[in-house]
Amino acid sequence: MPLACLTDFQAFARERLPKSTWDFIEGGADDSFTRDDNIAAFKRIRLRPRYLKNVVNVDTRTTIQGEEITAPICISPTGFHCLVWPDGEMSTARAAQAAGVCYITSTFATCALEDIAATAPRGLRWFQLYVHPDRQLSKQLVQRVESLGFRALVITVDVPKLGNRRHDIRNQLDLKLNLLLKDLHSPKERTSMPYFQMSPIDSSICWNDLSWLQSITRLPIILKGILTKEDAELAVKHNIHGIIVSNHGGRQLDDVLASIDALAEVVAAVKGKMEVYLDGGIRTGNDVLKALALGAKCVFLGRPILWGLAYKGEDGVKEVLNIIKNEFHTSMALTGCQSVAEINQDMIQFSRL
Numbered sequence: 008m009p010l011a012c013l014t015d016f017q018a019f020a021r022e023r024l025p026k027s028t029w030d031f032i033e034g035g036a037d038d039s040f041t042r043d044d045n046i047a048a049f050k051r052i053r054l055r056p057r058y059l060k061n062v063v064n065v066d067t068r069t070t071i072q073g074e075e076i077t078a079p080i081c082i083s084p085t086g087f088h089c090l091v092w093p094d095g096e097m098s099t100a101r102a103a104q105a106a107g108v109c110y111i112t113s114t115f116a117t118c119a120l121e122d123i124a125a126t127a128p129r130g131l132r133w134f135q136l137y138v139h140p141d142r143q144l145s146k147q148l149v150q151r152v153e154s155l156g157f158r159a160l161v162i163t164v165d166v167p168k169l170g171n172r173r174h175d176i177r178n179q180l181d182l183k184l185n186l187l188l189k190d191l192h193s194p195k196e197r198t199s200m201p202y203f204q205m206s207p208i209d210s211s212i213c214w215n216d217l218s219w220l221q222s223i224t225r226l227p228i229i230l231k232g233i234l235t236k237e238d239a240e241l242a243v244k245h246n247i248h249g250i251i252v253s254n255h256g257g258r259q260l261d262d263v264l265a266s267i268d269a270l271a272e273v274v275a276a277v278k279g280k281m282e283v284y285l286d287g288g289i290r291t292g293n294d295v296l297k298a299l300a301l302g303a304k305c306v307f308l309g310r311p312i313l314w315g316l317a318y319k320g321e322d323g324v325k326e327v328l329n330i331i332k333n334e335f336h337t338s339m340a341l342t343g344c345q346s347v348a349e350i351n352q353d354m355i356q357f358s359r360l
């Protein structure tokens with residue numbers, strides 16, 4: 008039976024993957040309240056369609072940081088793609104290139120950055136950085152990324168410490184034993200540097216350190232994980248180029264707002280001075296439309312990409328992207344939008360339930 012929606016891929020992946028891998032992908036932090044609320048919150052928003060508007064030609068294209076994408080649906084950084092498919096991130100990169108969307112490659116990628124860039128040379132790629140306590144290593148990595156043609160640096164701010172993932176504790180998951188994180192290694196050393204030396208994330212990083220990052224790269228800097236107006240205003244003050252409103256798919260601090268519920272506050276705070284994106288809980292074309300109506304320029308998918316990868320590698324990710332892009336096209340037509348620019352706040356209302 009063909010798979011018809013993103014949750015069909017979820018069911019397939021659950022069957023196919025070993026339990027510890029499935030739990031690692033699917034799990035949230037603590038009670039997984041925020042992970043589940045990311046999905047539930049979209050269902051609290053209702054659509055207000057407009058009819059008789061000629062939707063023969065619906066155009067889903069848009070831009071992010073000045074670059075065209077075929078739809079405002081891109082790929083969030085997730086680590087360890089080789090856990091679910093043999094050539095992991097390389098398959099993901101090819102699928103993103105074929106779909107004409109942006110792929111944010113994680114610091115915890117399990118293929119070398121050189122190989123990811125080479126396998127999809129025309130694809131739009133951003134790089135997600137966890138700043139390492141050894142700033143020299145981070146600097147080398149940023150320079151490597153820039154020379155490989157990645158077009159933006161995404162700094163994930165919501166992991167000063169890893170969230171409490173109970174299922175990984177119960178499963179005694181040890182990613183170190185399974186995989187080498189090749190992207191952290193210099194090209195020469197990339198198979199010899201042990202994971203445990205390379206994996207720490209700098210918990211001392213502060214707003215003032217952003218100027219250091221800005222001094223070592225010409226790439227636009229985007230902060231991923233901002234949830235409040237206070238931090239959004241600081242991002243404007245520090246000349247940041249974009250924000251991804253995100254709670255890490257509910258894997259870091261539990262009991263925070265669902266991403267979609269935090270979006271309007273951040274959009275209002277930046278006053279149009281930078282693009283605002285969103286990830287967390289996007290599963291349908293209607294979800295994409297709701298996020299854009301609340302001011303997101305584009306959304307990103309986390310787990311659904313891994314479900315597609317587990318299904319059929321590159322082809323599975325292509326199918327996931329294709330299905331949600333088609334759903335979004337339908338959502339636009341059925342609400343009376345010819346172009347992404349027409350999507351606005353009047354198209355939604357919050358349900359009283």
Ligand SMILES: Cc1cc2nc3c(=O)[nH]c(=O)nc-3n(C[C@H](O)[C@H](O)[C@H](O)COP(=O)(O)O)c2cc1C
Nearest residue numbers: 032083084085086113163255256287288308309310
């Ligand atoms: C298995 C897994 C690994 C992840 N790895 C990273 C990572 O390396 N860096 C990062 O910034 N976010 C990471 N995330 C968070 C995602 O970028 C994203 O915020 C989240 O998955 C979006 O929610 P969704 O899964 O509901 O789409 C990871 C998420 C998952 C599920």
